[in-house]
Amino acid sequence: MRPISYLRAEDIDGAVRTVTADPDTHFLAGGTTEVDLLRQGVLTPRRLVDINRLQLAGIEALPEGGVRIGALARMSDVAADPAVRERFPLVSRALVLGASAQLRHMASMGGNMLQKVRCGYYRDGESACNKRRPGSGCAALGGISRTHAVLGTSEHCIATHPSDVAVALVALDARIHTRTSGGERVHDIDGFFLEPGDTPDREHPLEHGELITAIELPPLPLARHSSYLKVRDRESYEFALVSVAAAISVESGVISGVRLALGGIGTRPWRARRAEELLLGAPATPENFARAAREELSAARTTAMNAFKPELARRTLVRALETLTRDGDRR
Ligand code: SF4
Numbered sequence: 001m002r003p004i005s006y007l008r009a010e011d012i013d014g015a016v017r018t019v020t021a022d023p024d025t026h027f028l029a030g031g032t033t034e035v036d037l038l039r040q041g042v043l044t045p046r047r048l049v050d051i052n053r054l055q056l057a058g059i060e061a062l063p064e065g066g067v068r069i070g071a072l073a074r075m076s077d078v079a080a081d082p083a084v085r086e087r088f089p090l091v092s093r094a095l096v097l098g099a100s101a102q103l104r105h106m107a108s109m110g111g112n113m114l115q116k117v118r119c120g121y122y123r124d125g126e127s128a129c130n131k132r133r134p135g136s137g138c139a140a141l142g143g144i145s146r147t148h149a150v151l152g153t154s155e156h157c158i159a160t161h162p163s164d165v166a167v168a169l170v171a172l173d174a175r176i177h178t179r180t181s182g183g184e185r186v187h188d189i190d191g192f193f194l195e196p197g198d199t200p201d202r203e204h205p206l207e208h209g210e211l212i213t214a215i216e217l218p219p220l221p222l223a224r225h226s227s228y229l230k231v232r233d234r235e236s237y238e239f240a241l242v243s244v245a246a247a248i249s250v251e252s253g254v255i256s257g258v259r260l261a262l263g264g265i266g267t268r269p270w271r272a273r274r275a276e277e278l279l280l281g282a283p284a285t286p287e288n289f290a291r292a293a294r295e296e297l298s299a300a301r302t303t304a305m306n307a308f309k310p311e312l313a314r315r316t317l318v319r320a321l322e323t324l325t326r327d328g329d330r331r
Contacts, residue, residue: 004038005047012179012211015051020181020209027051027211029072029108032099033115041125042116042132056110056213059084065219071110071212075099075165078109088217090168090226090245097230098164100237110212113166113176113192114204117159118239120144130156131200138200141303147239150300150309152267157200158303160264161193162239167263168228169215170271171245177214180207193268222249222257225330229320230263231312240264242313244320250284250330265300265313272296275317284325286318293317 006028009015019025026045028034029052037043057072061083069078078084079095099107121127121139128137140148140158149160169189176187187205194203206212226247232238243263249256258279260272275292282288293314300310324330 002044002046004045006050007047008050008052009054012054012056012213015049015054016179016181016209016211018049019211020207022047023208025049029111030074030106032103032107033111037116037123040123042123051211061087062216062219065221067217069109069215069217071214072108075104075107075109075112076101078165079104084217086224088168088172088220088223088226090171090223090228090247091165091217093228094164094168094230094243094245097228097243109165109215112163113212113215114206115162118162119148119159122159131159131196131203134199134201144305145303146305147241147264148303148306149267150265150302150306150313151262151270151297152195153301154196154198154200154267156198157196157267159196159200159267160239161266161268163269164228164230164240164243164263166193167243167261167269168245169217170269171226171247171259171261172217172220172223175216175218176212177216178206178210179213180210184213185210190271195267220247220259222259222330223247225249225324226259227320227324229316229323231316232264242309242316244313244317246317246320246324248279248284248321248324248330250325250328252329253283255279255282255284255288260296260317262296262313262317265309272317279321284321286322289318289321290314
């Protein structure tokens, strides 16, 4: 058994200083990923800094129409927040469809942004895995890969990004606020989740000791008409095979605004920019939805086990858009 020491942080700067000073010290928030991986020997810190007493759990409706979510806000509190539900229903829905009720009560929003992949080879602590041990290989490439990614993969890693709510946040151009020992930083969410490339062990641009303090949802009126559609093997407590975060406005039958992101199929939450480009200014018809979905998935690279995913993603994207537009114009 490896001994681990425990500290309770009383202020943000102290917590950041303590973790920054030691590569073997980690933050501990809800613990729903960290504790699992400690038990399995995948993560091996020698010290944990509990940040749960820091004043970072607030959810604030901003005057211009956005929402600021503290990094320690629990998933269930964010899902139920009136401003989130009214202004960004896709965020609330993605949270409700994630994990289990018990996990949603414990897991923090900041931790959700940093959760680790569910690839079994990563989590068993022994298989070849470039993400856990760089240069050791990737057991999933010739192994069980039914749930693995088809977009954003590399020859070094094909693990799917596991978060639901991150998919909604990517569609909304959310911003991640952090604190480092040098001060405040803000990360655009587009650059926050890294594709594996040659360095699958590097998943975020965060420095060691950089603490997420808040997630900001900028104002986006069309997000009031939005949804999160999740397809999975069972109805609860299961990761997405495919998911779609969608927001759309339609005027006189023509798409005047659209945001789309896909989950369950990418090594990062996948902003469907190609589909957005094709749809903006086009009539809101099933044919156009299908064409946009086809184009977005055209770069998919599959294994023998997950070859069903591109078609499932195309159909799910079309269904999400048809459902949002079935009552005609939406502004
Ligand atoms: Fe590791 Fe990625 Fe390969 Fe899974 S897919 S075994 S996480 S390198």
